[in-house]
Amino acid sequence: MERKALFFLDECRTVISTSIKKVLAKVGSKPVMRVNIGFSSIYVILAINAWTGEVVVSLAKRPNSESVKYFLRYFKRRVGSGRVYMVMDNYSPHKTKGTLEVCRRKGIHPVFTPPYSPELNMAEAVFKSLKNYMSNKIFYTIEDVKNCIKQFFKENKYRFNLNAITYLGLDKIEV
Numbered sequence: 001m002e003r004k005a006l007f008f009l010d011e012c013r014t015v016i017s018t019s020i021k022k023v024l025a026k027v028g029s030k031p032v033m034r035v036n037i038g039f040s041s042i043y044v045i046l047a048i049n050a051w052t053g054e055v056v057v058s059l060a061k062r063p064n065s066e067s068v069k070y071f072l073r074y075f076k077r078r079v080g081s082g083r084v085y086m087v088m089d090n091y092s093p094h095k096t097k098g099t100l101e102v103c104r105r106k107g108i109h110p111v112f113t114p115p116y117s118p119e120l121n122m123a124e125a126v127f128k129s130l131k132n133y134m135s136n137k138i139f140y141t142i143e144d145v146k147n148c149i150k151q152f153f154k155e156n157k158y159r160f161n162l163n164a165i166t167y168l169g170l171d172k173i174e175v
Contacts (some may be wrong), residue, residue: 010123
């Protein structure tokens with residue numbers, strides 16, 4: 001069976017404020033953590049290959065139609081020619097006339113998930129790992145946030161141990 005080029009696309013907002021998670025500390029001690037409570041943010045847009053777990057990543061100031069169109073062009077330059085199926089949620093910038101036109105010109109066939117079903121998008125698993133990686137860190141500037149995001153993907157070599165069959169639980173279905 002030939003595997004088609006299948007990717008999952010999504011966006012995630014990352015903020016400059018510190019996200020606090022549990023930490024290990026000596027019994028009886030009181031951990032002290034410096035935090036930032038700023039509101040500046042950056043959006044991570046990524047597409048993950050359903051079979052290999054490889055990702056294509058871009059950063060954007062806003063998750064609007066223009067940033068999605070830019071990402072799709074960038075994505076297509078990275079993955080090369082040929083037909084690609086792109087699973088996306090029903091976020092309005094994914095469905096604009098301009099976005100759909102870029103998809104058509106670049107050979108990207110959008111597949112939209114049902115509303116309110118983030119569990120069907122593999123990109124959510126990557127974002128969960130990213131948020132965990134960024135927790136308990138203090139950022140003073142948005143550049144610090146960007147550098148942390150870049151470092152996360154660099155450390156993971158732009159590849160995650162995910163594939164669509166196991167992620168969606170299709171390996172447990174008997175035929």
